Structures are given as C-alpha cells and as structure tokens.
Amino acid sequence: MLDFIRLMWIGTIEAMRLNPQAFAYVEAENRTGTVVLAIAIVGGASLLLGQSVILFVNRVRPARFVLSLLLNGIIFTLSLLVWAFAIWLTGRILFPNAIPFATVARLVALGAAPYVFGFLVLLPYAGNFIGKVLAVWSFLVVLAALTTLANGNFGAALICTTIGWVIITVMSATIGRPVIALRNWLWKRLTGSDMEASVQDLLTQFATSEQAEPQRDKGGRR
Amino acid sequence: MILSTLNLLITGLILLIVLGALLAPFESLGWWAGWFGEKPAPPRPDQAAPDARVTEHPAQSALVYLSGIGAIDAASIPQEEIDWGKMAVKRLPGVLVVPDIYPYSVTNAGLTADRTFSKVYRWMEQRRLENPYDALQFVINLRNLFQVAVSADRRYGPIYNLGVANEIVKALQSRGYRVGSGKPVALVGFSGGGQVAVGAASYLAPLLQAPIRVISVGGVMSDDPGLNHLTRLYHLYGEADPVQKLGHWLYAGRWKWFPNSDWNRAAAAGKIEEISMGPMGHNGAKNYFSWTAFTSEGTSHAIATIDKIGDLLAQDGLIDPAALQAARAATDPEARAYEAARIAEAARARASRP
Numbered sequence: 216m217l218d219f220i221r222l223m224w225i226g227t228i229e230a231m232r233l234n235p236q237a238f239a240y241v242e243a244e245n246r247t248g249t250v251v252l253a254i255a256i257v258g259g260a261s262l263l264l265g266q267s268v269i270l271f272v273n274r275v276r277p278a279r280f281v282l283s284l285l286l287n288g289i290i291f292t293l294s295l296l297v298w299a300f301a302i303w304l305t306g307r308i309l310f311p312n313a314i315p316f317a318t319v320a321r322l323v324a325l326g327a328a329p330y331v332f333g334f335l336v337l338l339p340y341a342g343n344f345i346g347k348v349l350a351v352w353s354f355l356v357v358l359a360a361l362t363t364l365a366n367g368n369f370g371a372a373l374i375c376t377t378i379g380w381v382i383i384t385v386m387s388a389t390i391g392r393p394v395i396a397l398r399n400w401l402w403k404r405l406t407g408s409d410m411e412a413s414v415q416d417l418l419t420q421f422a423t424s425e426q427a428e429p430q431r432d433k434g435g436r437r
Numbered sequence: 438m439i440l441s442t443l444n445l446l447i448t449g450l451i452l453l454i455v456l457g458a459l460l461a462p463f464e465s466l467g468w469w470a471g472w473f474g475e476k477p478a479p480p481r482p483d484q485a486a487p488d489a490r491v492t493e494h495p496a497q498s499a500l501v502y503l504s505g506i507g508a509i510d511a512a513s514i515p516q517e518e519i520d521w522g523k524m525a526v527k528r529l530p531g532v533l534v535v536p537d538i539y540p541y542s543v544t545n546a547g548l549t550a551d552r553t554f555s556k557v558y559r560w561m562e563q564r565r566l567e568n569p570y571d572a573l574q575f576v577i578n579l580r581n582l583f584q585v586a587v588s589a590d591r592r593y594g595p596i597y598n599l600g601v602a603n604e605i606v607k608a609l610q611s612r613g614y615r616v617g618s619g620k621p622v623a624l625v626g627f628s629g630g631g632q633v634a635v636g637a638a639s640y641l642a643p644l645l646q647a648p649i650r651v652i653s654v655g656g657v658m659s660d661d662p663g664l665n666h667l668t669r670l671y672h673l674y675g676e677a678d679p680v681q682k683l684g685h686w687l688y689a690g691r692w693k694w695f696p697n698s699d700w701n702r703a704a705a706a707g708k709i710e711e712i713s714m715g716p717m718g719h720n721g722a723k724n725y726f727s728w729t730a731f732t733s734e735g736t737s738h739a740i741a742t743i744d745k746i747g748d749l750l751a752q753d754g755l756i757d758p759a760a761l762q763a764a765r766a767a768t769d770p771e772a773r774a775y776e777a778a779r780i781a782e783a784a785r786a787r788a789s790r791p
Contacts, residue, residue, distance in 0.1 A: 268592045268593060268596075270470075271466035271470045271596075272596070274469070274470045275470065276470075334459065335459070337459050337462060338458050338459060339458065339587045339589070340589055340590045341458075341586075342592070343591075
C-alpha cells in the first residue's frame with residue numbers, strides 16, 4: 216500500500232514537472248494504469264475538497280461530504296476519459312495512427328496530477344487564483360504528455376488536445392445534455408445537494424426581504 | 438546540523454501557516470452547515486420576537502465598534518483600543534454604542550470560549566496582559582487575518598459576513614435598538630474590522646432596514662459587494678500606515694483598471710471618502726489610538742481619531758453638534774490627564790530599560 220502511494224506521489228510530481236521520461240514510461244507500461252487512475256480519482260476528490268463551499272452551503276452532513284468527495288473523484292475521472300476519447304478520435308482521423316485508446320487515456324488522466332493539490336483552492340482569497348493556475352497546469356500536462364506520445368510533434372498534440380476540448384464543450388451543450396442531467400441526478404441522489412446552486416441563491420432567502428431588496432446581486436440567480 | 442534543523446523549523450512553520458489558512462473557512466462553513474451543533478439555520482434576527490425586558494434606547498443612531506486583528510474576544514482587545522473606546526463613548530454623546538462584537542467569529546465567540554485551542558489562547562492572553570508586545574501575539578493576529586481573508590473571499594464571505602451581521606443585530610437589539618426604526622447605524626472598524634464591517638453591510642442594510650455607514654480606521658478592505666449596501670464609507674488613514682495600503686494592493690477590484698468593480702463604482706458614485714489623519718501609523722507608538730503621539734495641532738492621536746469620527750457623525754446628522762461640543766469640553770481635562778499619565782508611564786518604562 217505504501218509502495219502504491221509512493222508511486223502515486225512520484226507520478227504526480229513527475230507529471231507536474233512535465234517530465235517526458237515519465238510520460239514515455241506511462242505510455243509504454245500498461246500496468247501504470249492503476250496508479251494513473253488513482254491519481255485521477257484523488258485529483259477529483261481533492262479538487263472538490265477545495266471547492267467544498269458548495270457542499271457546506273447545501274448543508275451536506277459529514278458522511279455525505281466524504282461520499283461527495285469520492286463521487287466527484289469518479290465523475291472527474293470519467294470526464295477525463297471522455298476527453299481522452301475525443302482526443303483519441305481526433306488523432307485517428309487527422310493523424311492516422313495505431314495508438315490504442317488505453318494509452319491515450321492513461322496520459323490524459325495524468326492531467327489530473329496538478330489537481331491532487333486541488334485542496335489548496337480552499338485557501339481564503341488566494342484559492343480562486345490557485346484554482347486557475349491548476350487548470351492551466353493540468354492542460355499543460357496533457358499537452359506535454361501527448362507531445363511525447365506524438366514523438367515530439369507539438370503541433371499535432373495541440374490540435375488534438377484543443378479539438379478534443381472543443382468536441383467535449385459542444386457535446387456538453389447539445390447531445391450530451393441527458394448525460395449531464397443523469398450525472399446531476401446521481402449527484403443529488405447521493406449527496407442530497409444541488410451541483411450548481413450558488414451561494415447567493417441559498418442565502419438570498421435569509422438575507423433579503425421584499426421591502427429591502429439589495430441594489431444589485433452579482434452572480435446570483437433568482 | 439544547525440542549518441538542517443533551522444530548515445526543518447522554517448518548513449514546519451510554513452506548513453502550519455498554510456494549514457491554518459486552509460482550515461480558516463471551516464469555522465463559518467461548519468456553522469452554516471450545522472456541523473458544530475445541530476442548528477438547522479441561523480434565525481433571522483429581525484423576525485424574532487423582541488425581548489420584552491429591553492426598552493427602546495432613546496439614541497437616534499447607533500455605533501458598532503469592530504476591533505482589529507489583535508482581538509482575542511470582544512472584551513480582550515489590545516489595551517490601547519480599550520482606553521480609546523472608553524474615551525470614545527464619553528466624547529460621542531447621544532449615540533448607542535455597541536463595543537462587544539468579536540468580528541473574527543461568526544458566532545461572536547472569542548478565542549478563549551469553548552474551542553479546541555481555547556487553553557492556548559488563554560495562555561497567550563495572559564502573556565499579553567503581562568507584556569502587551571508579546572511576540573506570540575503574532576499567532577492571534579495571523580488567525581484573525583485569515584478570518585479577514587474569509588470575509589473578503591467571494592465564496593466564503595456571504596456566509597461569514599452573514600454570521601457577523603447576525604451577531605451585530607442581536608447585540609444592537611439587546612441594547613434597545615429597535616429593528617425597523619430606521620435609525621442609522623455606523624460601523625467603526627479598525628484594520629481587519631474595516632473589511633468585516635463592509636462585508637456585514639450586505640446583510641445589515643436589509644435586516645435593519647436602516648442606512649449603514651462604515652468608518653474605517655486604517656481598514657484593510659477588499660472590493661466587497663457590501664459596498665453596494667452602504668450609505669457612505671469613510672476611510673481614515675495615517676500617512677505612516679503601510680498596512681491599510683495592503684487593501685489597495687492586494688484586492689484587484691480596487692485597482693483602477695477595473696472601473697466596474699464594486700469598489701470603483703462606489704468611489705465613482707462618491708460613496709467613498711478617504712481622509713488623511715496625518716502621520717499616524719497602524720501599530721507602534723504613533724498608531725491611531727496613541728495617547729503619547731500628537732498631531733501638529735497638539736492633539737493626541739487617540740483624541741484626534743475620536744474627534745474625526747465625531748465630526749463625520751455630526752456632518753451626517755447622526756449626532757447633535759452642540760452635544761458633541763459640550764461632551765468634548767467636558768472630557769478634555771480627563772483626556773489631558775490621561776495623556777500626561779501615559780507619557781509619564783512611557784518615560785518610566787524607557788528609564789527602566791538597561
């Protein structure tokens with residue numbers, strides 16, 4: 216167990232260092248899949264811990280709080296896999312190759328490595344900025360990993376990563392809506408909280424009355 | 438060997454500070470979620486039945502003091518703020534003063550109350566009583582500084598500021614302020630208390646249904662949405678106070694490049710007035726509460742700060758100018774005597790140093 220954690224740590228740090236040797240190792244060794252999967256789940260859970268204000272606002276109880284973290288880890292990993300699939304498909308069409316999907320999936324999942332430090336998003340005031348840094352870092356990890364996979368062809372990696380991302384975004388807004396609805400339903404069933412409610416939504420009832428409506432409510436939905 | 442131990446100590450200290458910052462939001466978040474006790478939700482104070490034992494206070498306005506980050510609880514604040522506050526109450530007649538809010542807790546519970554580390558804080562409080570400049574005050578300052586950051590954070594601030602506003606309303610009510618009376622309320626916040634005051638304004642305006650003003654004394658304030666709910670913000674700053682400038686540097690919404698930020702829109706609307714207090718400092722011998730440092734007019738910093746607040750309240754009609762002048766005349770001899778005593782005390786302390 217300790218060995219496994221040590222491997223996870225090494226994988227996380229080397230991915231964050233954009234180490235081509237680490238990416239090449241993950242590409243070549245199928246057995247790294249479990250470690251990479253664990254990094255992705257921990258990354259997702261850690262990120263939600265960092266963004267846990269939404270769970271507190273919804274008054275999620277401690278046991279469900281832990282469950283939510285685990286569930287977010289799994290949802291996060293699944294979304295990485297969908298992204299990996301879009302990248303793999305783009306690569307197949309634009310740059311014909313025989314790279315198996317599992318290899319692309321392992322390398323894309325390494326993009327979760329910076330999110331292992333997602334709990335730092337908790338930091339008051341600085342947290343939001345750290346969240347943005349981690350998001351950019353994650354993108355860079357995926358880009359660097361795919362560049363290694365494409366034998367140093369940065370252009371091909373950038374095209375696949377970007378088109379893959381565009382496909383996901385377009386799908387989310389169109390044919391992917393039922394999937395997102397299913398995800399939100401599952402989330403609400405397990406955690407008892409709404410995934411997208413804003414802080415202001417929940418506090419508005421308490422804080423304001425019809426006689427004294429705030430002059431402006433930034434970011435809050437009515 | 439010594440270097441590696443030193444490295445270990447520094448690393449440990451940094452990790453502890455980061456851990457403290459990470460845990461800082463949990464007090465207010467846990468309070469809201471009911472994790473610490475089974476309270477389902479804080480009650481709306483303006484909808485609670487008024488306490489029949491409290492009669493309405495005749496004052497036409499109220500002033501709530503929110504202390505700086507050196508506070509351990511509402512009563513245990515640095516001695517300089519206590520002395521200053523006592524004189525302020527005397528020199529601001531006809532105003533309902535609420536001095537017992539601990540702005541660094543959503544439940545108004547001081548650090549020595551029922552907490553995990555209350556014993557440690559009691560020990561630190563004891564040390565401060567023996568030596569007001571005890572180095573361990575750094576821990577208290579840091580802990581409270583993190584709570585200021587929680588108040589300023591757009592994710593946590595709505596919950597944190599709600600808790601503080603809730604306590605302010607309860608404290609006002611317990612002193613005879615009638616919610617719905619429309620009597621104006623001024624929040625005087627020193628240092629981090631300035632940020633908490635602005636943050637709490639988001640809720641105080643609708644809860645009290647009264648105009649809310651904030652008088653910041655060297656306040657370190659963010660671009661907080663609470664600015665939209667203020668009638669006025671007066672920022673008193675000392676020319677020798679670099680700490681209050683941190684608010685301007687650290688919070689991007691205060692930079693001029695963001696004209697649509699809450700701060701810049703409030704400033705453009707003329708809601709914010711920045712008032713120089715001359716060469717006053719944030720801490721040390723020349724701070725805003727000092728009895729031993731004097732302005733060029735020969736007034737001690739403590740009195741100059743109180744009188745500036747009095748002038749602003751009179752200017753906005755929250756205090757009767759004639760009563761204000763009378764109170765100043767009546768308390769001037771006491772102020773002079775206090776200044777003389779503190780100067781003598783400081784001289785004795787200097788003389789006793791080896």
